Amino acid sequence: MAFLIASIAIVAIGASIVWSLATRIRNWYRLRHIPGPPGAGWTKFFLVRHQFSGKLPQHLRNVAQKHGPIARIAPNWVLVSSPPEMRRIWSIRSAYRRSSWYAGFRIDPNRDSIISMVGNKSHLRLRSRLVPAYQARGITDQEEVLDGQVGRFVDFLGERVVDKGGMDGKGRGVFEMGRGFSYFTQDAISAVAFGRSFGYLEKGEDWFGAIAALEGMLLPCSMMGLLPGLLAVVTSPLCKPLMPKKTDQGGVGRLLGVIGERVSERYGEKRVRNMDVLQVLVESGLSREEVESEALVHLLGGTDTTATALRNAVFFLSTCPKAYRKLQDEIDGAVGRVTRPVIADAECTQLRFLQACIQESIRCWPPLSGFQAKVSDVDDVICGVKVPAGTNIAFGFFEIMRDKGVFGDNAEVYDPMRWLEAGPEQLKEMEATQGLAFAAGSRWECLGRRLANMEMGKVIFELSLRFDFVMLDPVSPLKWEHQGFTVNKDMNVVITKREPKEGI
Numbered sequence: 001m002a003f004l005i006a007s008i009a010i011v012a013i014g015a016s017i018v019w020s021l022a023t024r025i026r027n028w029y030r031l032r033h034i035p036g037p038p039g040a041g042w043t044k045f046f047l048v049r050h051q052f053s054g055k056l057p058q059h060l061r062n063v064a065q066k067h068g069p070i071a072r073i074a075p076n077w078v079l080v081s082s083p084p085e086m087r088r089i090w091s092i093r094s095a096y097r098r099s100s101w102y103a104g105f106r107i108d109p110n111r112d113s114i115i116s117m118v119g120n121k122s123h124l125r126l127r128s129r130l131v132p133a134y135q136a137r138g139i140t141d142q143e144e145v146l147d148g149q150v151g152r153f154v155d156f157l158g159e160r161v162v163d164k165g166g167m168d169g170k171g172r173g174v175f176e177m178g179r180g181f182s183y184f185t186q187d188a189i190s191a192v193a194f195g196r197s198f199g200y201l202e203k204g205e206d207w208f209g210a211i212a213a214l215e216g217m218l219l220p221c222s223m224m225g226l227l228p229g230l231l232a233v234v235t236s237p238l239c240k241p242l243m244p245k246k247t248d249q250g251g252v253g254r255l256l257g258v259i260g261e262r263v264s265e266r267y268g269e270k271r272v273r274n275m276d277v278l279q280v281l282v283e284s285g286l287s288r289e290e291v292e293s294e295a296l297v298h299l300l301g302g303t304d305t306t307a308t309a310l311r312n313a314v315f316f317l318s319t320c321p322k323a324y325r326k327l328q329d330e331i332d333g334a335v336g337r338v339t340r341p342v343i344a345d346a347e348c349t350q351l352r353f354l355q356a357c358i359q360e361s362i363r364c365w366p367p368l369s370g371f372q373a374k375v376s377d378v379d380d381v382i383c384g385v386k387v388p389a390g391t392n393i394a395f396g397f398f399e400i401m402r403d404k405g406v407f408g409d410n411a412e413v414y415d416p417m418r419w420l421e422a423g424p425e426q427l428k429e430m431e432a433t434q435g436l437a438f439a440a441g442s443r444w445e446c447l448g449r450r451l452a453n454m455e456m457g458k459v460i461f462e463l464s465l466r467f468d469f470v471m472l473d474p475v476s477p478l479k480w481e482h483q484g485f486t487v488n489k490d491m492n493v494v495i496t497k498r499e500p501k502e503g504i
Protein backbone atom coordinates (compact mmCIF):
# COMPACT_ATOMS: atom_id res chain seq x y z
CA MET A 1 0.00 0.00 0.00
CA ALA A 2 2.78 2.37 1.05
CA PHE A 3 4.59 1.51 -2.18
CA LEU A 4 1.46 2.32 -4.21
CA ILE A 5 1.01 5.72 -2.49
CA ALA A 6 4.70 6.57 -2.97
CA SER A 7 4.50 5.59 -6.67
CA ILE A 8 1.40 7.75 -7.22
CA ALA A 9 3.10 10.68 -5.45
CA ILE A 10 6.25 10.32 -7.57
CA VAL A 11 4.22 10.12 -10.79
CA ALA A 12 2.14 13.17 -9.73
CA ILE A 13 5.24 15.22 -8.88
CA GLY A 14 6.94 14.11 -12.11
CA ALA A 15 3.87 15.02 -14.16
CA SER A 16 3.61 18.46 -12.59
CA ILE A 17 7.33 19.13 -13.24
CA VAL A 18 6.93 18.06 -16.88
CA TRP A 19 3.76 20.17 -17.22
CA SER A 20 5.43 23.22 -15.68
CA LEU A 21 8.51 22.80 -17.92
CA ALA A 22 6.33 22.35 -21.01
CA THR A 23 4.37 25.51 -20.12
CA ARG A 24 7.59 27.47 -19.65
CA ILE A 25 9.00 26.30 -22.96
CA ARG A 26 5.71 27.06 -24.71
CA ASN A 27 5.58 30.56 -23.16
CA TRP A 28 9.19 31.24 -24.08
CA TYR A 29 8.60 30.01 -27.63
CA ARG A 30 5.51 32.19 -28.25
CA LEU A 31 7.42 35.43 -27.71
CA ARG A 32 10.96 34.27 -28.56
CA HIS A 33 11.20 36.88 -31.37
CA ILE A 34 10.73 39.82 -28.94
CA PRO A 35 13.94 41.03 -27.23
CA GLY A 36 14.11 41.82 -23.54
CA PRO A 37 16.24 41.57 -20.38
CA PRO A 38 18.06 38.26 -19.83
CA GLY A 39 15.86 35.59 -18.30
CA ALA A 40 12.63 37.55 -18.84
CA GLY A 41 11.47 34.90 -21.30
CA TRP A 42 11.60 32.25 -18.58
CA THR A 43 10.59 33.80 -15.26
CA LYS A 44 8.90 36.86 -13.77
CA PHE A 45 11.96 37.51 -11.64
CA PHE A 46 12.81 40.76 -13.46
CA LEU A 47 9.34 42.20 -12.87
CA VAL A 48 8.95 40.99 -9.31
CA ARG A 49 12.42 42.17 -8.26
CA HIS A 50 11.95 45.69 -9.60
CA GLN A 51 8.35 45.98 -8.45
CA PHE A 52 9.60 45.07 -5.01
CA SER A 53 12.31 47.74 -5.15
CA GLY A 54 9.68 50.45 -5.75
CA LYS A 55 11.79 51.83 -8.60
CA LEU A 56 10.19 49.99 -11.51
CA PRO A 57 9.79 53.07 -13.80
CA GLN A 58 13.57 53.53 -14.02
CA HIS A 59 14.10 49.89 -14.95
CA LEU A 60 11.32 49.86 -17.51
CA ARG A 61 12.79 52.97 -19.13
CA ASN A 62 16.15 51.22 -19.37
CA VAL A 63 14.46 48.24 -21.01
CA ALA A 64 12.65 50.43 -23.57
CA GLN A 65 15.83 52.36 -24.37
CA LYS A 66 17.83 49.20 -24.84
CA HIS A 67 15.31 46.94 -26.59
CA GLY A 68 13.01 49.36 -28.39
CA PRO A 69 9.28 50.16 -28.38
CA ILE A 70 8.25 46.56 -27.79
CA ALA A 71 10.20 44.49 -25.31
CA ARG A 72 9.59 41.26 -23.50
CA ILE A 73 9.60 41.73 -19.71
CA ALA A 74 8.25 38.37 -18.50
CA PRO A 75 7.17 35.04 -20.03
CA ASN A 76 3.76 36.29 -21.09
CA TRP A 77 4.37 40.00 -20.87
CA VAL A 78 5.55 42.72 -23.27
CA LEU A 79 6.18 46.39 -22.56
CA VAL A 80 4.95 48.75 -25.28
CA SER A 81 6.48 52.24 -25.41
CA SER A 82 5.11 53.53 -28.71
CA PRO A 83 2.54 56.36 -28.33
CA PRO A 84 0.48 55.53 -31.47
CA GLU A 85 0.41 51.82 -30.68
CA MET A 86 -0.60 52.40 -27.09
CA ARG A 87 -3.34 54.78 -28.18
CA ARG A 88 -4.62 52.16 -30.61
CA ILE A 89 -4.56 49.39 -27.99
CA TRP A 90 -6.35 51.57 -25.44
CA SER A 91 -8.79 53.09 -27.92
CA ILE A 92 -12.44 52.66 -27.16
CA ARG A 93 -13.04 50.40 -30.17
CA SER A 94 -10.06 48.11 -29.61
CA ALA A 95 -10.56 44.40 -28.94
CA TYR A 96 -8.42 44.55 -25.82
CA ARG A 97 -9.70 44.09 -22.29
CA ARG A 98 -8.08 44.31 -18.90
CA SER A 99 -5.83 41.38 -18.04
CA SER A 100 -5.97 39.36 -14.83
CA TRP A 101 -3.28 41.74 -13.47
CA TYR A 102 -6.21 43.93 -12.36
CA ALA A 103 -7.38 41.23 -9.95
CA GLY A 104 -4.67 42.49 -7.57
CA PHE A 105 -6.84 45.59 -7.04
CA ARG A 106 -9.81 43.64 -5.73
CA ILE A 107 -10.35 45.65 -2.61
CA ASP A 108 -13.08 43.32 -1.45
CA PRO A 109 -12.03 39.72 -2.24
CA ASN A 110 -15.69 38.72 -2.63
CA ARG A 111 -16.57 41.21 -5.33
CA ASP A 112 -15.10 43.21 -8.19
CA SER A 113 -15.24 46.98 -8.22
CA ILE A 114 -14.86 49.36 -11.14
CA ILE A 115 -11.06 49.25 -10.87
CA SER A 116 -10.76 45.45 -10.85
CA MET A 117 -13.59 44.50 -13.25
CA VAL A 118 -11.94 42.75 -16.19
CA GLY A 119 -14.62 41.92 -18.81
CA ASN A 120 -15.48 44.81 -21.14
CA LYS A 121 -19.25 44.21 -20.96
CA SER A 122 -19.47 43.88 -17.18
CA HIS A 123 -17.17 46.88 -16.79
CA LEU A 124 -19.36 48.99 -19.06
CA ARG A 125 -22.49 47.94 -17.16
CA LEU A 126 -21.01 49.01 -13.83
CA ARG A 127 -19.44 52.15 -15.26
CA SER A 128 -22.75 53.39 -16.63
CA ARG A 129 -24.22 53.13 -13.12
CA LEU A 130 -21.35 55.15 -11.66
CA VAL A 131 -21.13 57.95 -14.21
CA PRO A 132 -23.86 60.13 -12.60
CA ALA A 133 -22.03 60.07 -9.25
CA TYR A 134 -18.68 61.02 -10.79
CA GLN A 135 -20.30 63.70 -12.94
CA ALA A 136 -21.90 64.99 -9.75
CA ARG A 137 -25.32 64.97 -11.43
CA GLY A 138 -27.83 66.64 -9.15
CA ILE A 139 -25.10 67.86 -6.77
CA THR A 140 -25.16 71.61 -7.03
CA ASP A 141 -22.60 72.66 -4.48
CA GLN A 142 -19.69 70.27 -5.12
CA GLU A 143 -17.36 73.11 -6.06
CA GLU A 144 -18.42 75.06 -2.97
CA VAL A 145 -17.62 72.05 -0.76
CA LEU A 146 -14.24 71.75 -2.44
CA ASP A 147 -13.57 75.46 -1.96
CA GLY A 148 -14.10 75.01 1.78
CA GLN A 149 -11.34 72.39 1.84
CA VAL A 150 -8.99 74.49 -0.32
CA GLY A 151 -9.50 77.40 2.10
CA ARG A 152 -8.70 75.11 5.02
CA PHE A 153 -5.53 73.89 3.29
CA VAL A 154 -4.37 77.46 2.69
CA ASP A 155 -4.88 78.25 6.40
CA PHE A 156 -3.13 75.01 7.36
CA LEU A 157 -0.04 75.97 5.35
CA GLY A 158 -0.29 79.58 6.53
CA GLU A 159 0.32 78.29 10.07
CA ARG A 160 3.45 76.55 8.85
CA VAL A 161 5.19 79.41 7.04
CA VAL A 162 8.57 80.58 8.18
CA ASP A 163 8.54 84.08 9.65
CA LYS A 164 10.54 86.78 7.97
CA GLY A 165 14.15 86.42 9.01
CA GLY A 166 14.43 82.67 8.70
CA MET A 167 13.45 79.54 10.55
CA ASP A 168 12.79 79.84 14.21
CA GLY A 169 14.93 76.87 15.15
CA LYS A 170 11.97 74.75 16.23
CA GLY A 171 11.41 73.25 12.84
CA ARG A 172 8.69 75.77 12.09
CA GLY A 173 8.70 76.74 8.50
CA VAL A 174 9.83 73.34 7.32
CA PHE A 175 6.96 71.12 6.42
CA GLU A 176 6.66 67.66 4.91
CA MET A 177 4.45 68.59 1.99
CA GLY A 178 4.05 64.96 0.92
CA ARG A 179 1.86 64.44 3.99
CA GLY A 180 0.21 67.82 3.60
CA PHE A 181 -1.11 66.98 0.15
CA SER A 182 -2.35 63.58 1.41
CA TYR A 183 -4.31 65.29 4.19
CA PHE A 184 -5.79 67.75 1.74
CA THR A 185 -6.84 65.20 -0.90
CA GLN A 186 -8.33 62.83 1.70
CA ASP A 187 -10.26 65.66 3.31
CA ALA A 188 -11.40 67.01 -0.06
CA ILE A 189 -12.66 63.63 -1.32
CA SER A 190 -14.36 62.71 1.94
CA ALA A 191 -16.12 66.11 2.03
CA VAL A 192 -17.23 65.86 -1.58
CA ALA A 193 -18.13 62.17 -1.45
CA PHE A 194 -19.53 61.67 2.04
CA GLY A 195 -20.71 65.12 3.06
CA ARG A 196 -18.17 65.39 5.94
CA SER A 197 -14.41 65.61 5.66
CA PHE A 198 -12.20 63.24 7.64
CA GLY A 199 -10.60 66.26 9.28
CA TYR A 200 -6.91 65.46 8.77
CA LEU A 201 -6.15 69.13 8.10
CA GLU A 202 -7.95 70.13 11.26
CA LYS A 203 -5.97 67.69 13.38
CA GLY A 204 -2.78 68.16 11.37
CA GLU A 205 -2.14 64.43 11.33
CA ASP A 206 -3.02 61.07 9.83
CA TRP A 207 -5.20 60.42 12.86
CA PHE A 208 -6.87 57.24 11.47
CA GLY A 209 -3.42 55.89 10.57
CA ALA A 210 -5.25 55.05 7.34
CA ILE A 211 -3.05 56.97 4.90
CA ALA A 212 0.08 55.12 6.01
CA ALA A 213 -1.77 51.79 6.11
CA LEU A 214 -3.20 52.22 2.61
CA GLU A 215 0.19 53.16 1.24
CA GLY A 216 1.56 50.04 2.89
CA MET A 217 -0.98 47.94 0.96
CA LEU A 218 0.22 49.12 -2.45
CA LEU A 219 3.14 46.67 -2.59
CA PRO A 220 1.08 43.56 -1.69
CA CYS A 221 -1.61 44.63 -4.20
CA SER A 222 0.88 45.13 -7.02
CA MET A 223 2.56 41.80 -6.19
CA MET A 224 -0.78 39.99 -6.26
CA GLY A 225 -1.42 41.39 -9.74
CA LEU A 226 1.83 39.82 -10.92
CA LEU A 227 1.60 36.55 -9.02
CA PRO A 228 -1.81 34.88 -9.34
CA GLY A 229 -0.66 32.15 -6.93
CA LEU A 230 -0.13 34.73 -4.19
CA LEU A 231 -3.51 36.28 -4.97
CA ALA A 232 -5.20 32.86 -4.66
CA VAL A 233 -3.60 32.32 -1.24
CA VAL A 234 -4.42 35.81 0.06
CA THR A 235 -8.05 35.61 -1.07
CA SER A 236 -8.53 32.02 0.15
CA PRO A 237 -10.74 31.26 3.20
CA LEU A 238 -7.48 30.44 5.00
CA CYS A 239 -6.40 34.09 4.94
CA LYS A 240 -9.88 35.55 5.51
CA PRO A 241 -9.30 36.08 9.25
CA LEU A 242 -6.20 38.17 8.38
CA MET A 243 -8.03 40.58 6.04
CA PRO A 244 -8.73 44.05 7.48
CA LYS A 245 -12.20 44.28 9.00
CA LYS A 246 -14.42 47.22 9.89
CA THR A 247 -14.02 46.41 13.56
CA ASP A 248 -10.19 46.51 13.48
CA GLN A 249 -8.41 49.32 15.25
CA GLY A 250 -5.67 49.50 12.56
CA GLY A 251 -5.69 52.22 9.87
CA VAL A 252 -7.47 50.35 7.06
CA GLY A 253 -9.94 48.80 9.53
CA ARG A 254 -10.86 52.21 10.91
CA LEU A 255 -11.24 53.61 7.41
CA LEU A 256 -13.54 50.71 6.46
CA GLY A 257 -15.46 51.28 9.70
CA VAL A 258 -15.97 54.97 8.98
CA ILE A 259 -17.08 54.33 5.40
CA GLY A 260 -19.40 51.57 6.65
CA GLU A 261 -20.94 54.04 9.14
CA ARG A 262 -21.42 56.72 6.51
CA VAL A 263 -23.07 54.22 4.16
CA SER A 264 -25.30 52.86 6.98
CA GLU A 265 -26.63 56.35 7.65
CA ARG A 266 -28.12 56.36 4.13
CA TYR A 267 -30.20 53.20 4.69
CA GLY A 268 -32.79 52.19 7.28
CA GLU A 269 -35.68 54.12 8.79
CA LYS A 270 -33.93 57.26 9.98
CA ARG A 271 -31.87 57.58 6.85
CA VAL A 272 -29.77 60.67 6.21
CA ARG A 273 -30.16 62.13 2.74
CA ASN A 274 -27.27 64.40 1.70
CA MET A 275 -26.73 65.70 -1.79
CA ASP A 276 -23.30 64.15 -2.30
CA VAL A 277 -21.55 61.45 -4.30
CA LEU A 278 -22.53 58.75 -1.82
CA GLN A 279 -26.22 59.61 -2.18
CA VAL A 280 -26.01 59.40 -5.97
CA LEU A 281 -24.39 55.97 -5.58
CA VAL A 282 -27.11 54.85 -3.14
CA GLU A 283 -29.79 55.89 -5.63
CA SER A 284 -28.02 54.31 -8.63
CA GLY A 285 -29.53 50.87 -8.12
CA LEU A 286 -26.32 49.29 -6.79
CA SER A 287 -26.59 46.91 -3.83
CA ARG A 288 -25.49 48.23 -0.44
CA GLU A 289 -22.31 46.13 -0.58
CA GLU A 290 -21.52 47.51 -4.02
CA VAL A 291 -22.08 51.06 -2.77
CA GLU A 292 -19.60 50.41 0.03
CA SER A 293 -16.99 49.04 -2.40
CA GLU A 294 -17.41 51.89 -4.85
CA ALA A 295 -17.28 54.47 -2.07
CA LEU A 296 -13.91 53.04 -1.08
CA VAL A 297 -12.73 53.10 -4.71
CA HIS A 298 -13.77 56.74 -4.92
CA LEU A 299 -11.65 57.50 -1.92
CA LEU A 300 -8.62 55.46 -2.96
CA GLY A 301 -8.70 56.40 -6.65
CA GLY A 302 -9.02 60.04 -5.82
CA THR A 303 -6.44 60.67 -3.14
CA ASP A 304 -2.86 59.49 -3.75
CA THR A 305 -3.28 60.13 -7.51
CA THR A 306 -4.18 63.79 -7.01
CA ALA A 307 -1.78 64.17 -4.08
CA THR A 308 1.11 62.93 -6.25
CA ALA A 309 0.08 65.24 -9.09
CA LEU A 310 0.08 68.18 -6.67
CA ARG A 311 3.37 67.25 -5.03
CA ASN A 312 5.01 66.94 -8.43
CA ALA A 313 3.54 70.21 -9.66
CA VAL A 314 5.09 72.04 -6.70
CA PHE A 315 8.33 70.09 -6.96
CA PHE A 316 8.85 70.65 -10.71
CA LEU A 317 8.00 74.35 -10.37
CA SER A 318 10.59 74.69 -7.62
CA THR A 319 13.22 73.35 -10.05
CA CYS A 320 12.40 75.80 -12.82
CA PRO A 321 12.60 79.50 -11.86
CA LYS A 322 11.48 80.63 -15.32
CA ALA A 323 8.22 78.69 -15.08
CA TYR A 324 7.77 79.63 -11.40
CA ARG A 325 8.02 83.36 -12.17
CA LYS A 326 5.77 83.10 -15.21
CA LEU A 327 3.12 81.23 -13.24
CA GLN A 328 3.19 83.76 -10.42
CA ASP A 329 2.96 86.61 -12.96
CA GLU A 330 -0.10 85.02 -14.53
CA ILE A 331 -1.67 84.44 -11.12
CA ASP A 332 -0.91 87.96 -9.86
CA GLY A 333 -2.34 89.37 -13.07
CA ALA A 334 -5.58 87.46 -12.52
CA VAL A 335 -6.18 88.78 -9.00
CA GLY A 336 -8.91 91.41 -9.07
CA ARG A 337 -10.67 89.58 -11.87
CA VAL A 338 -11.20 86.21 -10.24
CA THR A 339 -13.48 84.92 -7.49
CA ARG A 340 -12.20 85.23 -3.92
CA PRO A 341 -11.31 83.70 -1.51
CA VAL A 342 -10.97 80.67 -3.81
CA ILE A 343 -10.77 80.93 -7.59
CA ALA A 344 -13.67 79.39 -9.54
CA ASP A 345 -12.96 76.34 -11.67
CA ALA A 346 -14.21 78.07 -14.82
CA GLU A 347 -11.67 80.87 -14.19
CA CYS A 348 -8.82 78.40 -13.59
CA THR A 349 -9.35 76.77 -16.95
CA GLN A 350 -8.78 80.18 -18.60
CA LEU A 351 -5.31 80.54 -17.06
CA ARG A 352 -3.28 78.94 -19.80
CA PHE A 353 0.07 78.83 -18.09
CA LEU A 354 -1.39 77.37 -14.91
CA GLN A 355 -3.01 74.64 -17.01
CA ALA A 356 0.28 74.11 -18.88
CA CYS A 357 2.16 73.63 -15.57
CA ILE A 358 -0.37 71.01 -14.47
CA GLN A 359 -0.27 69.17 -17.81
CA GLU A 360 3.50 69.23 -17.88
CA SER A 361 4.04 67.84 -14.40
CA ILE A 362 1.57 65.01 -15.08
CA ARG A 363 3.41 64.30 -18.33
CA CYS A 364 6.77 64.20 -16.59
CA TRP A 365 5.47 61.95 -13.83
CA PRO A 366 2.12 60.24 -14.44
CA PRO A 367 0.78 59.62 -10.91
CA LEU A 368 -0.92 56.33 -11.80
CA SER A 369 1.51 54.46 -13.99
CA GLY A 370 1.55 50.76 -13.21
CA PHE A 371 1.49 48.12 -15.92
CA GLN A 372 -2.26 48.67 -16.54
CA ALA A 373 -1.98 45.41 -18.50
CA LYS A 374 -4.41 44.63 -21.31
CA VAL A 375 -4.94 41.42 -23.30
CA SER A 376 -6.62 40.52 -26.55
CA ASP A 377 -8.24 37.23 -27.49
CA VAL A 378 -6.89 37.52 -31.03
CA ASP A 379 -3.32 37.79 -32.34
CA ASP A 380 -2.11 41.32 -33.02
CA VAL A 381 0.79 43.07 -34.72
CA ILE A 382 2.38 45.72 -32.49
CA CYS A 383 5.23 47.91 -33.76
CA GLY A 384 5.45 45.53 -36.74
CA VAL A 385 5.91 42.49 -34.50
CA LYS A 386 3.45 39.60 -34.15
CA VAL A 387 2.06 39.34 -30.62
CA PRO A 388 0.00 36.23 -29.90
CA ALA A 389 -3.43 36.40 -28.25
CA GLY A 390 -3.39 36.33 -24.46
CA THR A 391 -0.13 38.30 -24.06
CA ASN A 392 -0.15 40.93 -21.31
CA ILE A 393 0.52 44.35 -22.85
CA ALA A 394 2.11 46.62 -20.26
CA PHE A 395 2.06 50.39 -20.69
CA GLY A 396 5.51 52.01 -21.00
CA PHE A 397 4.27 55.23 -19.36
CA PHE A 398 7.56 56.91 -18.65
CA GLU A 399 9.05 56.36 -22.09
CA ILE A 400 5.83 57.29 -23.89
CA MET A 401 5.53 60.54 -21.94
CA ARG A 402 9.07 61.44 -23.07
CA ASP A 403 8.64 60.56 -26.71
CA LYS A 404 10.60 63.11 -28.78
CA GLY A 405 8.40 62.54 -31.84
CA VAL A 406 5.39 63.75 -29.85
CA PHE A 407 6.75 66.22 -27.29
CA GLY A 408 9.77 67.59 -29.17
CA ASP A 409 13.53 67.27 -28.80
CA ASN A 410 13.50 68.55 -25.23
CA ALA A 411 10.95 65.94 -24.12
CA GLU A 412 13.20 64.96 -21.19
CA VAL A 413 12.94 68.46 -19.73
CA TYR A 414 10.16 69.94 -17.59
CA ASP A 415 9.03 72.84 -19.76
CA PRO A 416 5.40 73.99 -19.46
CA MET A 417 5.96 76.42 -22.34
CA ARG A 418 5.73 73.51 -24.80
CA TRP A 419 1.93 73.48 -24.27
CA LEU A 420 1.67 77.11 -25.38
CA GLU A 421 4.21 77.01 -28.19
CA ALA A 422 3.15 73.84 -30.06
CA GLY A 423 1.34 74.21 -33.38
CA PRO A 424 -2.24 72.86 -33.62
CA GLU A 425 -1.26 69.46 -35.06
CA GLN A 426 1.49 68.83 -32.54
CA LEU A 427 -0.70 70.03 -29.68
CA LYS A 428 -3.37 67.52 -30.67
CA GLU A 429 -0.81 64.70 -30.57
CA MET A 430 0.62 65.92 -27.27
CA GLU A 431 -2.80 66.15 -25.63
CA ALA A 432 -3.87 62.72 -26.85
CA THR A 433 -0.65 61.14 -25.58
CA GLN A 434 -0.50 62.98 -22.26
CA GLY A 435 -4.23 62.24 -21.81
CA LEU A 436 -3.29 58.56 -21.49
CA ALA A 437 -2.15 59.45 -17.96
CA PHE A 438 -5.93 59.53 -17.30
CA ALA A 439 -6.63 56.67 -19.77
CA ALA A 440 -8.36 59.31 -21.92
CA GLY A 441 -10.03 57.97 -25.05
CA SER A 442 -10.33 54.47 -23.58
CA ARG A 443 -13.25 52.60 -22.06
CA TRP A 444 -11.42 52.88 -18.73
CA GLU A 445 -11.01 56.67 -18.80
CA CYS A 446 -10.57 58.13 -15.32
CA LEU A 447 -13.97 58.95 -13.85
CA GLY A 448 -12.45 61.48 -11.46
CA ARG A 449 -10.55 63.58 -13.99
CA ARG A 450 -12.94 66.52 -13.75
CA LEU A 451 -12.64 66.63 -9.96
CA ALA A 452 -8.86 66.09 -10.04
CA ASN A 453 -8.39 68.99 -12.48
CA MET A 454 -10.61 71.19 -10.36
CA GLU A 455 -8.60 70.40 -7.23
CA MET A 456 -5.24 70.89 -8.94
CA GLY A 457 -6.14 74.21 -10.58
CA LYS A 458 -7.54 75.72 -7.41
CA VAL A 459 -4.76 74.49 -5.12
CA ILE A 460 -1.86 75.52 -7.36
CA PHE A 461 -3.45 78.95 -7.91
CA GLU A 462 -4.16 79.67 -4.25
CA LEU A 463 -0.81 78.34 -2.97
CA SER A 464 1.31 80.06 -5.62
CA LEU A 465 -0.47 83.34 -4.92
CA ARG A 466 0.35 83.29 -1.24
CA PHE A 467 3.50 81.24 -0.71
CA ASP A 468 6.94 80.43 -2.03
CA PHE A 469 8.19 76.88 -1.71
CA VAL A 470 11.83 75.86 -1.53
CA MET A 471 13.03 72.27 -1.16
CA LEU A 472 14.88 71.99 2.15
CA ASP A 473 17.45 69.52 0.84
CA PRO A 474 18.28 70.21 -2.80
CA VAL A 475 20.44 67.09 -2.98
CA SER A 476 17.58 64.83 -1.93
CA PRO A 477 14.43 66.93 -2.36
CA LEU A 478 11.99 64.05 -1.93
CA LYS A 479 11.80 60.28 -1.82
CA TRP A 480 9.52 58.35 -4.10
CA GLU A 481 8.25 54.86 -4.21
CA HIS A 482 6.34 53.44 -7.12
CA GLN A 483 3.87 50.61 -6.75
CA GLY A 484 1.57 51.43 -9.65
CA PHE A 485 0.76 54.65 -7.83
CA THR A 486 3.66 56.86 -6.87
CA VAL A 487 3.93 57.97 -3.28
CA ASN A 488 6.31 60.84 -2.50
CA LYS A 489 7.72 61.08 0.98
CA ASP A 490 10.10 63.28 2.92
CA MET A 491 9.27 66.20 0.67
CA ASN A 492 10.52 68.71 3.19
CA VAL A 493 9.72 72.20 2.03
CA VAL A 494 10.45 75.62 3.46
CA ILE A 495 7.32 77.70 3.06
CA THR A 496 7.55 81.48 3.03
CA LYS A 497 4.82 84.05 2.62
CA ARG A 498 5.10 85.93 -0.63
CA GLU A 499 5.59 89.67 -0.49
CA PRO A 500 2.29 91.07 -1.76
CA LYS A 501 2.75 92.86 -5.07
CA GLU A 502 1.47 96.36 -5.49
CA GLY A 503 -2.23 96.43 -6.15
CA ILE A 504 -2.81 92.85 -4.97
Ligand code: HEM
Nearest residue numbers: 114301302305306309368372437438439444446447448452
Ligand atom coordinates in the same frame (compact mmCIF):
# COMPACT_ATOMS: atom_id res chain seq x y z
C1 HEM B 1 -4.30 63.37 -11.11
C2 HEM B 1 -5.22 62.54 -10.68
C3 HEM B 1 -5.63 61.25 -11.33
C4 HEM B 1 -4.98 60.47 -12.26
C5 HEM B 1 -3.63 60.72 -12.92
C6 HEM B 1 -5.84 59.33 -12.53
C7 HEM B 1 -5.54 58.33 -13.44
C8 HEM B 1 -6.38 57.30 -13.77
C9 HEM B 1 -6.09 56.25 -14.74
C10 HEM B 1 -4.82 56.13 -15.56
C11 HEM B 1 -7.15 55.41 -14.76
C12 HEM B 1 -7.29 54.14 -15.60
C13 HEM B 1 -6.95 52.94 -14.76
C14 HEM B 1 -7.02 51.66 -15.54
O1 HEM B 1 -8.09 51.25 -15.96
O2 HEM B 1 -5.96 51.05 -15.70
C15 HEM B 1 -8.11 55.91 -13.81
C16 HEM B 1 -9.32 55.32 -13.56
C17 HEM B 1 -10.18 55.73 -12.57
N1 HEM B 1 -10.06 56.85 -11.77
FE1 HEM B 1 -8.56 58.19 -11.84
N2 HEM B 1 -6.95 59.44 -11.75
C18 HEM B 1 -6.88 60.59 -11.02
C19 HEM B 1 -7.82 61.08 -10.14
C20 HEM B 1 -8.99 60.45 -9.81
C21 HEM B 1 -9.97 60.95 -8.88
C22 HEM B 1 -9.88 62.29 -8.13
C23 HEM B 1 -10.95 60.00 -8.78
C24 HEM B 1 -12.18 59.99 -7.93
C25 HEM B 1 -12.81 61.03 -7.51
C26 HEM B 1 -10.60 58.93 -9.70
C27 HEM B 1 -11.38 57.82 -9.93
C28 HEM B 1 -11.12 56.88 -10.90
C29 HEM B 1 -11.99 55.74 -11.17
C30 HEM B 1 -13.28 55.40 -10.44
C31 HEM B 1 -11.40 55.02 -12.22
C32 HEM B 1 -11.91 53.74 -12.87
C33 HEM B 1 -12.58 54.05 -14.20
C34 HEM B 1 -13.04 52.82 -14.94
O3 HEM B 1 -12.50 51.74 -14.77
O4 HEM B 1 -14.00 52.93 -15.73
N3 HEM B 1 -9.41 59.25 -10.30
N4 HEM B 1 -7.63 57.05 -13.23
